[in-house]
Amino acid sequence: MPSTRSDLWRPVEGLPDHPMRAIAGAVVGNGVRLRIEVGPKNKVGSDYFRITLVTDRSGAADEPVCFGLINRGPFPGFNWVEVTDFQGRFPLAGETVEVPEGIDGNIVKTLGRLVPAGGHLMMEYDSAHRAVTARALAQRVPPVATPLGGMMFAANCGxxxxxxxxxxxxxxxxxxxxxxxAVDAEHAARRGREMLEGLEAFLGRAKDCDWDVQAACIPVAQAAITALRARLGVPDGPLPERPEDRLQARPRI
Structure with missing residues (x-):
């Protein structure tokens, strides 16, 4: 985590060319918006940022909800956003409050708006707030079916x-x-088929996961399956065979 010295952080509104200005003041809940500050650069030139939740009722939280890094470059892979630290609980108006699921998802979705085609969003899952995702991944749940992965998928970064x-x-x-x-529509469709197959296989073995992991991840998996089938134009039943599938099925001579 970068230094918290106040003189190292600047409101993003004062940086007219900074990419994070695009989400300054973004509304992520009823009367809740984002305050974004940009800090120093790291060793490779990426900018640190921190985000604080501001509410109409109680003002700004006493601590940021997350810290992260953003990078921009000439090639798709050079364009990314990373959340290095996420505080699921923080002080606000003398009380400790927990980030609601809806606001959590909207923060992820808002950060996803900064990621162009071919770029990526990276989110930590070591914090206590991401404990279910950590346990689910350890039990071989597909990333897209975890609570965090489902939010990233909804942000078009999955x-x-x-x-x-x-x-x-x-x-x-x-x-x-x-x-x-995705880089383009063809890339999204190809990866979508692979992801759909993995999700449907997971539902067949989800009973092997801990009950609370099942409760958290099965609905996320089902929602992703519905979304992927809609994108692929196959609402139910087996996926149509692709030409490359037929080629792979031919016996080798």
Whole structure:
């Protein structure tokens, strides 16, 4: 986490060319909006940011809800947003409040707006707030069926996922879920078929997961299946065979 020294952080409204200005003041709940500040750069030139929730009733929270990094570059893979720390509980007007699921999802969806085609959104899941996602991934639940992965999928940053569950050399920080935005429609369809097959296979073995993981993840999986089938134009039944499937099925000579 970067320094919390106030002199290192600037309101994003004062940075006219910064990409995070696009979501400054975004509404994420009834009377709840985002206050965004940009901090120093890290060693590779990415900008630190922090987000504080501001409510019409009680004003700004006493602590940020999350810290992260944003990067921009000339190629799709250079454009990403990473949440390095998420506080599911924080002080507000003398009380400790918990981030509601709806606001949580809207924060993720708002950050996803900053990710262009071919870019990615990376979210930590080591915090207490993401404990169910961490346990679900450990029990081989598909990332898109976890609470966090489902929110990333809804933010269009879940065409496919990488689970960074081991910190490389101990230097990479918290465990993270990396969700990618599709490069184009063909890419989205190809990955969507693969994801759909994995989700339907998961529903067949979900009974092997802990009951609370089942309760959290089965509805997310079912919602993703419905969305994917709608995108692929196959509301029910088996997926139509693709030409490449027939080629792969031919015996080798």
């Amino acid at each position: 065409t496919w996922f990488t689970d960074w569950y081991i910190s490389e050399g101990g230097r990479e920080g918290a465990r993270k879920l990396q969700g990618f935005r």
